[in-house]
Amino acid sequence: MPLFSHFRKKVGLDESSGEECKDASAGDLSHVGTAAYDVLRKHHNHYHHELWNVTKGKVCELQYTPRDFFDRHDRSDPPDGHDDWLPKRMEANIARTEEWCDILTLAQPDGLFLEAFKNGIKTICEKELILNRKITIRIMFGNVLGMPVNCTRVIDDLTADLPADACNKINLWVGSWRKGVSWNHAKIIAVDGKCLWTGGHNCWDRHYLKSNPTNDLSIEMEGNVARDAHRYANAQWGYITKKQNTAWGRFVDRRIPDSMDVPRTARVTVSAFPEATAAEFPPFYTALKHKKLPSSAKQRGPSSRTVDPGFVPVITMGRYGVVLKNARPSDDAFVAMFNSAQTIIRCALQDVGPPCIPTTKMTLPGTVWPEKYLNAMAHAMWTRGVDVEIVLSNPMSIPDGLAMKDACYGIGWSCVDVAAELIKCIQKQFPDAPHNKLRETVQDNLRVCFVRCRRGGCNYSDGGTLGLHSKHFIIDDVCCYIGSQNLYSCDLAEWGVVIDSPEAVADIKKDYWDKLWEVSYTRDDCDVDEVMDGLGIDRAAMSKLSMTKYELQQAKDAMKANIQEYYEADDDESDASEGEEDEAEKKNESSK
The missing domain is CATH 3.30.870.10 (Endonuclease Chain A)
Incomplete structure (x- = not known):
């Protein structure tokens, strides 16, 4: 069944028919793309337009760091400021927002990346609103065990230098989640269903902009491919909404600071700006609300004759x-x-x-x-x-x-x-x-x-x-x-x-x-x-x-070194308690 189907019905998200689905844009796929498409439509039809889709997109720029990795010699370093262009490019993408911006990354930004987020949002607040509609900004982080995200502090950092009328221009939500061994690891900036940045880069100065930078790759695209990124973010926000609305979620929200971890398999946090007027949770993105976006018929399907030649088949997944x-x-x-x-x-x-x-x-x-x-x-x-x-x-x-x-x-x-x-x-x-x-x-x-x-x-x-x-x-x-x-x-x-x-x-x-x-x-x-x-x-x-005490200690040290990707619970905690919570919610709903 689709993602937490009971909750999806409550918020009005559509269900799949359960049959093999077909995508009108799949006609131009290569043998490799067709192989991926066939397994997705046959085995994951319920998640079409949520976790996968066949669409069109235009590659605008390939972005890799450090820029000089292929012509720098051994035992040499890139120059100061070698890749400061990357956060500036992120800032420019965020600043393009006219109606809706989704940002997803592993953990909160720091240094120049934080400044890029702040400056991008500030530029958004200086724009004239379209049809008097406030601009929606949703920022999602992973809530890694041992690295809890203080969403309230992030909101304070991002809004500290905004103009006085910012509360009339934007609604901003910052959220994070963890369930078992899973949390958000996607890296996405999606703007107005038209512009997309995605790839491998996290938003950390010391990993990319200082000494001994890590080689990484991301891509900037245009087209309907960005809509799929917005839709992908919807379910993560839905999970936060679902868990925060449980009795335990409400207790944690009111009694435990975001910066404090809790001994539970699941952990969600969310904060909003402006606090006085924004809803507790953000709305879900739907492309239908954005009528000014170009018709998908002009960018999809093998028979289209008005397609920009730069737009190519893309499978989002x-x-x-x-x-x-x-x-x-x-x-x-x-x-x-x-x-x-x-x-x-x-x-x-x-x-x-x-x-x-x-x-x-x-x-x-x-x-x-x-x-x-x-x-x-x-x-x-x-x-x-x-x-x-x-x-x-x-x-x-x-x-x-x-x-x-x-x-x-x-x-x-x-x-x-x-x-x-x-x-x-x-x-x-x-x-x-x-x-x-x-x-x-x-x-x-x-x-x-x-x-x-x-x-x-x-x-x-x-x-x-x-x-x-x-x-x-x-x-x-x-x-x-x-x-x-x-x-x-x-x-x-x-x-x-x-x-x-x-x-x-x-x-x-x-x-x-x-x-x-x-x-x-x-x-x-x-x-x-x-x-x-x-x-x-x-x-x-x-x-x-079968491991010695020394080997166990080595294993723990190695696990800590990779905590951004893995963690090992001290006890054998499972998701059973969450399943019980979900069943209890269904029963309560039925009794009502």
């Missing part, structure tokens, strides 16, 4: 983590895309494997290798001779001297480990695969390396290594993904865009991937003999009961 019991639409779409590959799969990723215990080859308890994706890649390599190229973050890359628990890009596996796990997936699917043929596959079809700068170096001047945070892959050079979703196992709320156009993908490949691969790839990272020797290593997670 995402997931809500454990907010949905089983459905993970984008996961299934990724598998289908890898399975459809005929020639080559190229990936720029932070990691493939799960967190491992430092200095060991042991996976942290409770985490797993992403076998669905690895099996699909392995099957493509073995049965069709598909090439797989992967660029990974150097292990334990830390920007600007931060503590490991605050920033650590690269979980610890080597390129040989990743390659060996891929080949082991071939062995599992084809137990009789001859050893010499497996070796040929590693030699001829599999290339894995760490991110580097020109002339093969992987260090900044202080010896710190280059980190990579991109979530990007290209399949057969006709279709690519850019968004927030990693391939390693992590059950967060994610969103991104699949651009399905050979011409648009060729430009993206030229601007980012080709430069990255040219400076990064070397055979030294993935020696064939080491990969074959590594097939016998068990990299699966150990049971806590």
Whole structure:
């Protein structure tokens, strides 16, 4: 059933028919896009226009940091102010808002990013209102365990320098949520259903703008693709509304400060501006209210003759983590895309494997290798001779001297480990695969390396290594993904865009991937003999009961270092209490 269907009925959100759905815009998709579309329409039809959609979009700009990563030499640093342009670009996007702005990111912005948010909102408040309608701004964060978001303080920071009449110009909501091991991890700026920014960048100065910056990738687009981002945000706001309206939610809202964490599986917070007049919760975005936006008929469908040639097929896709019991639409779409590959799969990723215990080859308890994706890649390599190229973050890359628990890009596996796990997936699917043929596959079809700068170096001047945070892959050079979703196992709320156009993908490949691969790839990272020797290593997670006290402490330290993506509860707390709450709400509603 769709996301918390009982609540959706109360707020008037439509339900799906339950049958396989068809999208009128799917006629121009490539074999890769069609594979994703088929699995989405057959297995996730209920979430059409909510967690996935086929639409059109125009690529305006590919945005990667640091800008000089492909021509800077080893043991050198980017200049001061090297990527200050990024928060300024975000500010410009926010400032374009005339009616509605949605912002989603992992955690509250700081430094120049905070200033960009403030300046963008201030510019909005200086505009003349359209038809006297106040402008809606919704800002959503993840509520990571150990990193609670003080929504009231964020509101105060964002509105401190607004003009006196700002309360007559905007309604602003700031919210955050967590449920179990899930929270928002999507990075989105969507404006008026027309303009979109999305990708991998978080809004933190010391990760991107200072010393030892992390390599990351985002994209700016125009068109109806932005509407899908607004719709994706709706359900996260719906979850906050639902949980805040429970007895426990009301108690926490009135009695516990936003900045204090609570010992519960779920945690939601929300604050509004102006406090005296804004509703407690924001409205839901619906494109029908925005009649001045261009008709979708001019941007959708294979038979359109008035289409701007810059608009190309796009599949938007995402997931809500454990907010949905089983459905993970984008996961299934990724598998289908890898399975459809005929020639080559190229990936720029932070990691493939799960967190491992430092200095060991042991996976942290409770985490797993992403076998669905690895099996699909392995099957493509073995049965069709598909090439797989992967660029990974150097292990334990830390920007600007931060503590490991605050920033650590690269979980610890080597390129040989990743390659060996891929080949082991071939062995599992084809137990009789001859050893010499497996070796040929590693030699001829599999290339894995760490991110580097020109002339093969992987260090900044202080010896710190280059980190990579991109979530990007290209399949057969006709279709690519850019968004927030990693391939390693992590059950967060994610969103991104699949651009399905050979011409648009060729430009993206030229601007980012080709430069990255040219400076990064070397055979030294993935020696064939080491990969074959590594097939016998068990990299699966150990049971806590079989670990020594020292190994358990290492595991806890590693978990803290990756707390932005994972956490491990001290007790075996589950979502059962939330399910009981939901049932109680239904019974109370029925009795009324």
